[in-house]
Amino acid sequence: GFRIPEVLETSGAKLVEVGATNKTHLQDYAEAICDQTALILKVHRSNFYLEGFTGEPHMTEISSLAHDHDIPLVEDLGSGAIMNTDQMAPIDHEPTPQESLRNGIDLVIFSGDKLLGGPQAGIIAGNADLVARIKSEPFFRAVRCDKLILTVLQECIDDYLACKGESRPPIPVLDCLSTSVEELRGRAEEITSQLADLGSPVTIVDAVSRTGGGTMPKAEIPSVALEIESVGVSHEELARRLRAATPPIVGYVHEERFLLNLRTVFPSQDQHLARALLELLQ
Incomplete structure (x- = not known):
């Protein structure tokens, strides 16, 4: 820079x-x-x-x-x-x-x-x-x-x-900054209800979001994420497969857990996310 x-x-x-x-x-x-x-x-x-x-x-x-x-x-x-x-x-x-x-x-x-x-x-x-x-x-x-x-x-x-x-x-x-944790949790419950029969369990966990982009380095915003258990593959391989999906799904590994933070997903994308996870993980 x-x-x-x-x-x-x-x-x-x-x-x-x-x-x-x-x-x-x-x-x-x-x-x-x-x-x-x-x-x-x-x-x-x-x-x-x-x-x-x-x-x-x-x-x-x-x-x-x-x-x-x-x-x-x-x-x-x-x-x-x-x-x-x-x-x-x-x-x-x-x-x-x-x-x-x-x-x-x-x-x-x-x-x-x-x-x-x-x-x-x-x-x-x-x-x-x-x-x-x-x-x-x-x-x-x-x-x-x-x-x-x-x-x-x-x-x-x-x-x-x-x-x-x-x-x-x-x-x-x-919108991403101001969405409440309650709203995020409701969306997470709707998504996971469609993924109940997957071979790779998907659970709802608390998470933290940050503004990023070179702004407010101390800010930590309570959030909700989907934790995907990588069965038979590493977290890195799971992340690679999700990035190669259509649409691409970008998550991150935190404390040996693969997470999808819903604060960075628009509500209009929830069904696309659920369908993509169904195709990839079943």
Whole structure:
């Protein structure tokens, strides 16, 4: 992948790191500002976390400092969460672009995929004048999204706008996050009832899901999985046969058990899954 310091260096900018790994104070930012300071960049820890004796100033404090010195403040959120993640699942709250802008950020950068749920893309939002300056940069033409990406992203954003923040838009990643364990267990019972006579026993077990995709590394969402006992073959061979099925079925091995986590299966796929398992395992 590409590390942010390397990306900045290729632009000709000089990166000045602020504070220490675990604790950074507002004074650290103030002491790093000089006549050559072009912007302050704050990168959210979206794909890793720090624990222990940690601390950092609130974004409103950094915003006030930046604006007192007439310096743009940019925040890279990474994950692209638009909805309140803690209201969809028993996980932490992931900062949103809306919150960043309310905190006084001039530009906020986030992904169009991941927790936003659209196509793989990078989004820059905020101060209209700064956005216009970015678009006028000749290099922007080389990295801009193509028409297909923009079309899919527009459809995704339209779903959010149609809900007006009053409900959850019908976006797959949000459906996967917010489905209750009770609903998953009901679906699992319906599937296993069709597989009762299989030679390879299929049972319902508790499981854990993660958001993945470089977001919320601490988040563990209670889930339900189908455990398939591999009779006469290894877990690896069972996994290979399922991947080669039509449709392909992708599971994983955890603690010497082969599991199919239903949080990653759409309800409309349940019958396809049951039929494929019947054909492969009987």
